[in-house]
Amino acid sequence: MIETEKILKKHNLRLTDGRRSILDIFLNNPVALSHASIEEKLPNFDRVTIYRTLYSFVENGILHKVLDDGMASKFALCHTCHDHKHTHQHVHFKCEICLDTTCLEKTRIPSFVMPDGFLAHEIGLLVQGICPKCSQKN
Amino acid sequence: MIETEKILKKHNLRLTDGRRSILDIFLNNPVALSHASIEEKLPNFDRVTIYRTLYSFVENGILHKVLDDGMASKFALCHTCHDHKHTHQHVHFKCEICLDTTCLEKTRIPSFVMPDGFLAHEIGLLVQGICPKCSQKN
DNA sequence: GTTTATGCAAATTCTTTGCAATACT
DNA sequence: AGTATTGCAAAGAATTTGCATAAAC
Numbered sequence: 001m002i003e004t005e006k007i008l009k010k011h012n013l014r015l016t017d018g019r020r021s022i023l024d025i026f027l028n029n030p031v032a033l034s035h036a037s038i039e040e041k042l043p044n045f046d047r048v049t050i051y052r053t054l055y056s057f058v059e060n061g062i063l064h065k066v067l068d069d070g071m072a073s074k075f076a077l078c079h080t081c082h083d084h085k086h087t088h089q090h091v092h093f094k095c096e097i098c099l100d101t102t103c104l105e106k107t108r109i110p111s112f113v114m115p116d117g118f119l120a121h122e123i124g125l126l127v128q129g130i131c132p133k134c135s136q137k138n
Numbered sequence: 139m140i141e142t143e144k145i146l147k148k149h150n151l152r153l154t155d156g157r158r159s160i161l162d163i164f165l166n167n168p169v170a171l172s173h174a175s176i177e178e179k180l181p182n183f184d185r186v187t188i189y190r191t192l193y194s195f196v197e198n199g200i201l202h203k204v205l206d207d208g209m210a211s212k213f214a215l216c217h218t219c220h221d222h223k224h225t226h227q228h229v230h231f232k233c234e235i236c237l238d239t240t241c242l243e244k245t246r247i248p249s250f251v252m253p254d255g256f257l258a259h260e261i262g263l264l265v266q267g268i269c270p271k272c273s274q275k276n
Numbered sequence: 277g278t279t280t281a282t283g284c285a286a287a288t289t290c291t292t293t294g295c296a297a298t299a300c301t
Numbered sequence: 302a303g304t305a306t307t308g309c310a311a312a313g314a315a316t317t318t319g320c321a322t323a324a325a326c
Contacts, residue, residue, distance in 0.1 A: 014325050016281065046283050051316065065207040067264055072315060073207070093256055110248040117270030118231055125263045126205055132255030152300050152305060184308050189291065209316070210290060
């Protein structure tokens with residue numbers, strides 16, 4: 001069975017063309033994607049279907065929302081998460097020039113002490129700066 | 139001179155009622171605020187004016203955009219930044235219940251090593267979980 | 277045959293732009 | 302007086318909702 005179907009089955013999601021296609025895009029793409037960029041790649045699917053699929057993937061722990069300070073939400077594959085428990089330790093890098101957000105898979109967030117009373121559940125770290133591609137061009 | 143006016147003068151911004159009021163809200167509020175919540179507190183000001191004021195405050199280094207995984211942008215005071223140089227080391231905490239985002243002023247982001255080729259410019263860390271207020275209620 | 281997902285239309289929410297009127301210095 | 306800011310109208314993104322049709326199991 002193909003990777004996409006394996007993942008969908010694992011989460012008890014019906015195997016539909018839309019889900020297969022969207023999941024496929026994420027599996028073959030190292031950067032975080034917005035709804036708009038998926039819509040671009042899949043012009044045959046309805047805008048709303050894409051929204052609902054993304055949302056359901058997040059609920060099922062297949063995707064996670066990536067932190068951003070911009071307008072539209074971005075999503076990325078949960079490589080490190082297990083099912084419905086999102087115990088993320090994500091480091092993402094957003095390039096200020098090309099605006100691409102990449103997962104820095106190998107970079108770990110060092111541990112730090114939380115103030116009393118705050119219960120940490122999920123930790124996200126976003127570094128903004130200039131990516132290797134863009135710094136070469138200048 | 140009042141705090142608000144001092145800050146506006148320092149950044150060569152004209153002293154207007156809108157700016158004074160918006161800045162005042164931030165000075166008296168420990169949490170990150172969205173455009174909508176400011177609009178609520180200041181029903182006499184035009185929606186657009188609030189947007190433009192927030193934007194100009196960000197440009198001048200008075201406010202900074204706070205990382206979020208939600209729909210609307212949130213803003214908070216730059217306590218640690220100097221003028222136009224945003225050299226942030228912010229840790230923010232977003233409560234999954236009340237959705238308030240607070241600045242953990244005393245918590246520092248530990249240093250970590252970036253992969254080769256990536257130029258870090260700004261670092262943001264968002265912890266999501268349950269805040270002291272909400273964990274008491276349960 | 278049931279249940280779940282899709283597509284279309286339409287509504288909401290968030291944000292930006294243009295321009296004339298107004299307020300600041 | 303001269304320049305920057307405001308308000309209003311309107312447009313433009315991003316996202317959500319309702320409901321009938323269609324597809325998956």
